[in-house]
Amino acid sequence: MVTETTVNPNEEESYTGNENVVRVRGVTRTYEVGGQPVHALRGVDIDIKRGEYISIMGPSGSGKSTLFNMVGGLDKPTTGTVFIDEVDIAQLDAFELAWMRCRKIGYIFQSYNLIPVMTALENITLPMIFAGADLDEQMEKGRKLLEAVGIAHRMHNKPMQLSGGQQQRVAIARALANDPAIILADEPTGNLDQKTGHEIIELLKRLNRESGVTIITATHDDKMLNVSDRIVWITDGKIDRIKHRSEVDITVGTVEGGV
Amino acid sequence: MATTASGSAKIERQISLPMSQAVKIAWRNITIRLSRAIITGAGTLLGIAFLMSVFTANFVQQAQGIEISAAQQQKNAWLVVMSLLVSVVGITNAMLMSVTERYKEIGTIKCLGALDNFVVRMFLIESGLLGLVGSAIGAAVGMLFMLATGLSVLGQLNWSGLFASFGICILLGTVLSVVAAVPPAIRAAKMPPADAMRTEI
Numbered sequence: 001m002v003t004e005t006t007v008n009p010n011e012e013e014s015y016t017g018n019e020n021v022v023r024v025r026g027v028t029r030t031y032e033v034g035g036q037p038v039h040a041l042r043g044v045d046i047d048i049k050r051g052e053y054i055s056i057m058g059p060s061g062s063g064k065s066t067l068f069n070m071v072g073g074l075d076k077p078t079t080g081t082v083f084i085d086e087v088d089i090a091q092l093d094a095f096e097l098a099w100m101r102c103r104k105i106g107y108i109f110q111s112y113n114l115i116p117v118m119t120a121l122e123n124i125t126l127p128m129i130f131a132g133a134d135l136d137e138q139m140e141k142g143r144k145l146l147e148a149v150g151i152a153h154r155m156h157n158k159p160m161q162l163s164g165g166q167q168q169r170v171a172i173a174r175a176l177a178n179d180p181a182i183i184l185a186d187e188p189t190g191n192l193d194q195k196t197g198h199e200i201i202e203l204l205k206r207l208n209r210e211s212g213v214t215i216i217t218a219t220h221d222d223k224m225l226n227v228s229d230r231i232v233w234i235t236d237g238k239i240d241r242i243k244h245r246s247e248v249d250i251t252v253g254t255v256e257g258g259v
Numbered sequence: 260m261a262t263t264a265s266g267s268a269k270i271e272r273q274i275s276l277p278m279s280q281a282v283k284i285a286w287r288n289i290t291i292r293l294s295r296a297i298i299t300g301a302g303t304l305l306g307i308a309f310l311m312s313v314f315t316a317n318f319v320q321q322a323q324g325i326e327i328s329a330a331q332q333q334k335n336a337w338l339v340v341m342s343l344l345v346s347v348v349g350i351t352n353a354m355l356m357s358v359t360e361r362y363k364e365i366g367t368i369k370c371l372g373a374l375d376n377f378v379v380r381m382f383l384i385e386s387g388l389l390g391l392v393g394s395a396i397g398a399a400v401g402m403l404f405m406l407a408t409g410l411s412v413l414g415q416l417n418w419s420g421l422f423a424s425f426g427i428c429i430l431l432g433t434v435l436s437v438v439a440a441v442p443p444a445i446r447a448a449k450m451p452p453a454d455a456m457r458t459e460i
Contacts, residue, residue, distance in 0.1 A: 065456065068456075069453045069456065074370070074451070074452050074453040074456070075453055087270050092270060093272075094374070094375060095272040095273045095374065096270045096271070096272055096273070098273035098369075098372050098373070098374050099270060099271050099272055099273035099372070100270060101369070101370055101371070101372050101452065102273060102371065102372025103372070107367075107370045107371070107455070109367070109455060109456060110456075111363075113363055113364075113366075113367040113455055115364055115367070115368070116291075116364070117287055117288060117291040117292075118287070126368070126371055127371040127372055129276065129280060130273070130276065130371055130372035130373060131372065132274050132276075174371070178372075186456050
């Protein structure tokens with residue numbers, strides 16, 4: 001396992017290219033809180049392969065959210081480098097970062113974060129508007145995406161008229177709007193009941209398999225471990241361990257009791 | 260998926276959206292949160308109604324042949340400036356609350372690829388539209404109210420001057436609304452997109 005996580009930079013550089021969609025190298029992140037430095041990350045190295053389904057787990061305050069924001073282009077490291085699709089995000093200006101968030105990364109939130117004043121279809125076409133797509137393209141693709149997530153019949157409903165599971169489906173379709181390389185899902189099942197949560201996880205896994213999009217989730221949900229290719233545990237700002245699915249003993253029976 | 264599969268796709272610069280999109284989204288924000296919009300717009304409406312009523316009263320008195328003293332004019336100017344300042348502060352306050360309310364929404368649209376200048380524009384246009392409607396109604400109300408006091412001299416009234424004042428009132432109301440929204444709009448644009456992730460608040 002240790003050999004899995006250890007990185008040899010020299011070997012790494014020799015075959016850069018398509019393999020790793022995210023590369024994190026010696027990243028630390030320090031915040032100032034009330035004049036006191038808080039070390040959220042204390043040196044993290046990790047590679048995430050294209051098409052991988054990865055879950056990041058860790059208690060609150062472990063640095064999980066910080067790492068998650070980092071690989072999603074929402075935060076920059078204090079030291080070290082984060083490459084997203086072979087681009088060092090620290091080098092990007094505001095316009096390039098916005099472009100990357102728009103095209104390369106799709107975001108899914110725990111509380112869905114749909115725009116309440118827009119219909120399901122309008123929510124999905126919003127990222128396409130930011131990408132400069134024309135109206136026909138937006139409508140056609142919006143419909144297709146709504147069908148893919150199974151809520152084409154609710155396309156003209158506002159978020160308030162949809163159930164939590166339906167809202168999260170809209171959010172997933174929105175995240176896919178510009179064919180991103182990465183989907184970043186922050187506790188996507190956190191506000192859902194067991195059954196709906198399970199359906200959402202199944203949907204994410206299906207999209208991951210079908211379109212080959214890389215999925216990175218931050219989660220507490222044991223159900224998520226079943227579909228993840230790798231699971232990363234973070235403690236005290238460091239990677240505690242990384243395991244492949246086959247190495248993790250998951251008994252689904254314990255899920256109900258654990259919640 | 261062509262660009263994502265190649266891996267060699269270069270980073271480009273995010274485009275600025277055309278004004279029409281910003282206007283569309285701002286207009287929708289107004290219509291959907293109508294009660295708040297009405298309160299924000301009412302600030303402009305009242306301030307401009309007062310300004311227009313002072314203008315109209317001047318024209319009416321002129322038509323009636325009444326000389327207005329310099330002292331009176333000074334006092335009027337003072338009252339008008341104060342009332343407009345109150346309006347501006349009111350609009351800033353209402354827009355700041357609106358920004359706080361939409362904290363998550365702003366973070367989300369930034370995650371989806373909105374540029375800071377788009378967020379700024381969205382709030383400025385929203386406030387400008389409210390100012391335009393508010394000051395148009397306010398100017399009409401103020402004018403009609405004061406014209407009612409001078410029904411007998413309507414024939415001798417300097418109508419072109421009056422309508423010029425009407426236009427000035429609308430322009431001033433709109434401009435002040437936009438200016439009042441600058442601090443809240445900048446605050447909204449500065450919001451880090453990562454805040455959209457936060458579940459508390």
